[in-house]
Amino acid sequence: MEQAEIRELISEEAVDKRIKEMGAQISKDYAGKEVHLIAILKGGVFFACELAKRITVPVTIDFMSVSSYGDSRESSGIVKIAKDLDEPIEDKEVLIVEDIIDSGKTLNHLKPMLLSRKPKSIKICTLLNKPERREVDVEVAYTGFDVPDEFVVGYGLDFAQNYRNLPYIGVAEE
Numbered sequence: 001m002e003q004a005e006i007r008e009l010i011s012e013e014a015v016d017k018r019i020k021e022m023g024a025q026i027s028k029d030y031a032g033k034e035v036h037l038i039a040i041l042k043g044g045v046f047f048a049c050e051l052a053k054r055i056t057v058p059v060t061i062d063f064m065s066v067s068s069y070g071d072s073r074e075s076s077g078i079v080k081i082a083k084d085l086d087e088p089i090e091d092k093e094v095l096i097v098e099d100i101i102d103s104g105k106t107l108n109h110l111k112p113m114l115l116s117r118k119p120k121s122i123k124i125c126t127l128l129n130k131p132e133r134r135e136v137d138v139e140v141a142y143t144g145f146d147v148p149d150e151f152v153v154g155y156g157l158d159f160a161q162n163y164r165n166l167p168y169i170g171v172a173e174e
């Protein structure tokens with residue numbers, strides 16, 4: 001495995017605290033409704049599971065596998081769907097859950113595709129957002145943290161498939 005130095009950017013405590021706040025906000029916004037989480041594999045799953053535990057309205061969850069980075073630090077620009085959802089989303093209040101929005105290409109591709117399946121509503125929730133790198137516009141309803149233009153790892157985010165299991169957010173130094 002390629003070794004990288006990991007510098008802590010956001011501590012485990014800060015991430016956990018922010019996820020609790022996001023869960024409380026989502027519970028308030030979806031009061032009286034059910035929320036259907038769509039976790040984007042692989043990275044989004046770690047955050048989605050923690051977030052789901054902090055939401056107090058009824059929650060269902062489904063998974064979709066989309067990947068454009070492969071083992072690289074740069075997006076290939078080609079968004080590959082490796083696994084589709086198991087369930088239809090028609091008439092559901094859908095919340096797409098991502099670990100990071102970087103260029104925006106993944107969600108720019110995914111959102112119209114999911115909208116064509118006629119959900120009642122569709123919103124995006126991301127743990128991390130990298131605004132400096134945005135190439136296409138994406139409307140984000142819930143953001144955990146804005147991060148600088150550095151390659152971050154941990155909490156689901158990988159570098160060549162490693163480091164997803166770190167309980168904090170770090171930067172993989174060159």
Ligand SMILES: O=P(O)(O)OC[C@H]1O[C@H](OP(=O)(O)OP(=O)(O)O)[C@H](O)[C@@H]1O
Pocket residue numbers: 040041042043044066067068069070075098099100101102103104105106107158
């Ligand atoms: O805004 P973008 O530039 O499209 O980048 C964001 C996407 O990149 C990462 O996925 P990746 O392709 O690395 O797949 P993975 O979650 O399986 O690692 C991340 O989980 C987002 O889905």
Ligand SMILES: Nc1nc2[nH]cnc2c(=O)[nH]1
Pocket residue numbers: 069100101102103150151152153157158159
């Ligand atoms: N691990 C990781 N994956 C990404 N995908 C898009 N941006 C990033 C990033 O900064 N880190």
Ligand SMILES: [Mg+2]
Pocket residue numbers: 043069070157158
């Ligand atoms: Mg990745």
